[in-house]
Amino acid sequence: MARNKKWTDEQVEAEIARLHASEYVKLARKEQQIKYRRRQQMWTLQYMEARGKQLESMGITPENMEEMLFGMTPGDEQ
Numbered sequence: 001m002a003r004n005k006k007w008t009d010e011q012v013e014a015e016i017a018r019l020h021a022s023e024y025v026k027l028a029r030k031e032q033q034i035k036y037r038r039r040q041q042m043w044t045l046q047y048m049e050a051r052g053k054q055l056e057s058m059g060i061t062p063e064n065m066e067e068m069l070f071g072m073t074p075g076d077e078q
Contacts, residue, residue: 007015019025060068 055065058068066072
């Protein structure tokens with residue numbers, strides 16, 4: 001169907017159904033999902049790096065984290 005053609009509602013629905021079944025669309029969708037997942041992982045790691053820098057600037061280390069953040073020493077948990 002030509003791109004500059006007027007589409008009826010029925011034709012639009014039929015084309016959407018055809019495209020949903022297309023192996024090419026499924027392949028491209030899989031690629032997009034992988035790329036988005038990798039970007040999300042990158043953004044999460046970038047956030048964690050920035051948060052780690054903030055914690056370090058506050059004097060927080062893995063050893064004193066519970067005490068600094070929650071006012072308790074390891075082993076004080078109830």
